[in-house]
Amino acid sequence: MAAPQNYLAVIKVIGVGGGGVNAINRMIEVGLKGVEFIAINTDAQALLMSDADVKLDVGRELTRGLGAGANPAVGRKAAEDHREEIEEVLKGADMVFVTAGEGGGTGTGGAPVVANIARSLGALTIGVVTRPFTFEGRRRANQAEDGIAELREEVDTLIVIPNDRLLSISDRQVSVLDAFKSADQVLLSGVQGITDLITTPGLINLDFADVKSVMSEAGSALMGIGSARGDDRAVAAAEMAISSPLLEASIDGARGVLLSISGGSDLGLFEINEAAQLVSEAAHPEANIIFGAVIDDALGDEVRVTVIAAGFDGGQPPTRRETVLGVGAGKREEPAPSARNAEPVRQTSTLGSVPPREETQAPAEPVPSANESSLPPVSPPHVPTARPYQDSQAEELDVPDFLK
Template sequence: MAAPQNYLAVIKVVGIGGGGVNAVNRMIEVGLKGVEFIAINTDAQALLMSDADVKLDVGRELTRGLGAGADPEVGRQAAEDHREEIEEVLKGADMVFVTAGEGGGTGTGGAPVVANVARSLGALTIGVVTRPFTFEGRRRATQAEAGIDALRNEVDTLIVIPNDRLLAMTDRDISVLDAFRSADQVLLSGVQGITDLITTPGLINLDFADVKTVMSHAGSALMGIGRARGDDRAIVAAEQAIASPLLEASMDGAQGVLLNISGGSDLGLFEINAAAELVADAAHPEANIIFGAVIDDALGDEVRVTVIAAGFDTIPQRPKAFLPGTRRGPASPPASTGNSTAAQGGTASGTSGSTSTVTPAATTPPAASATTAPASPFAAAAAQSRSVPATAAAPHSAVSAARSSPQPAAQPRAAAAGQTAGGGDNRDYNHDGPAPSRREGTDAGADQGHPPYKEPREAPRPSYAAPRRPVRPVADDDDELDVPDFLK
């Protein structure tokens, strides 16, 4: 008779970067059972302090064990250089959790690489990451968004925990150290809420296949946690989980829901039923709800409810950043008679019924090409944070609006002057320079066959003779009157 084999699901938790390794240490500290812990970091000193079963120092040649310097591109390259070692430690896993703190270097850049390796090995891959606090700065927030977008494409399910929402769950007197510990605790709850359903036998038991049904190819997921004691504790905990500050959006429309209710040995069946009905009412009517109840005497009289909602119909995505050098409008302006400016910067001249001649413009440098993609999403995020958003162009002036051909986007003044064919005035006045003079409008009308605009001349002012001062007639007896000579 063959010896019995172990058919338990192999679950591995990978913490990458400083935040991920700290979360793994927290999970080991509280005694999370049934999983294997792996710590990956470019900081050799921080890695030595980890209690994980497997420690992997990546980027030894690139960073010399000194860290990624908050550069996600360095973290990504370090993970790529040790891809084979990562694959070796992940072999045989049925489920892989990738946990990291987004916004830094190693976790932000290396987490997508680890997730890609895990998924290529056939493991159910779940990402559990945190979004940085606001006080950590805008640069880390921008890098975190790029890292989350990159990780979402490499995992089956991604759970994003906003650290700022933790402030709504804590006291105002909380220290920075305790705030980061709270973030580690939430990462622990996200992982533990799923693994307990598989590894811990309960009143209502679940297996790995049940969890895989909900989490496989589910996309983004939301997680809520609730705890309560006393009367109606299960219902109160379920209400807290549904309205948890950790939920960035409502769980309405979720096609898949994982519900884990944990409590002491006095946890009643009717309590479980009431909490489950409350969660079911908040989800989609046709949602697949995977439900489990776990008995944990360490909780005492407390009931803990963990809700993970996934499988939304539509996941809102942010518009891609508009990179400098790309065109938002059509590739080329419509054809028209008369003189027109080519879209690529060349000139074209011709009349109705004749063949147009196109003069090619100078070759556009590769750096300004719209098809040139950045090396990685992290480079794009860095370029976006350094660039200044372009303001909307001012409307065309009356002179440029009268042109027979549409004008391209604003061009350098020197280039615009050299793009006129046949003496036509096709310059674009849509810039910050002075407005066109009336003389320029006169020339443009004459070149296009319109009657030239004649500027009205000012009429001469009428001249009037100055009034003469009346002269008193000279009396006969006024001999001594002094009369000027010119009046005599």
């Protein structure tokens, strides 16, 4: 008699580098179910601290287990040297999440290699990474941008979470430790928002093929999370999710949307419908919206909404309305007067949520005339006159009389 076959989707979450391993440790801690965890690092000591099912020390020869020293080239080489081992642990996966903290060595350099292997094995490959805090320095930020660009080429869908935006939803007294913990929590939300749709039986059930239809070769994606209690909680949570500070851009134009709503057993049909309608109106009119509702009694009277938007034309989400979503509806009216006074093109584009025509009309007459008159006279006198007077020693004699 044939052995019983496993018909469940095999989901593997790979943490690459220090940030990635910390993130999967957090996922293990909160009990993310239905997935296998794999930790990959060049730092042997950090690996020892992980509770992952599988641990791969890819730095034992190249770095003697001492880490990549924030050098992505070392991280890339370490992953390439252990390509066969990585391939072995990824075999059989239907979906692979590659999570990392961009900007360092192992995560930045190794994540694209891991993603490349996963995709070559036929797995739906999703990158969920963080962009570093500003206080981590310019070099780390530049390395992160390069790493994100490389990873985008190797995954089906890439979700980038900007750590700086966590500050806007954190208390001013937050410690550095808690700031990084909250970054791990958001990485967890990104992975859990997708895996729960597949692994947790829900009111409105989804399967792996549903998720794949949205996320396969979708390019850049945006993730927003929201939670609320009380009256209109589902709509409030959905509004929070699509105007989340974590969103770097608007979900306008998204052709694929994953919507996950979780709540207690009292979660109502009408509130689910209203929340779903709100999200569908924000996306592309012909968007493929994959929707799941999960009952979790641990939430009590709280409703949580996770929105993942992908499939933008051109592969990238529209960034012009970035501030509209990030700031929220209350502040949309404030920039209007300042935009008229200063007359910059950028501000009119962020305000252009009502009619797009205003963007072209405003700069057409006043902006060119103001700029043409102000720019030529101002720039020539300032630049040439300022430099010679500063360099010469004649300032003592002539500056008070002639410059005035």
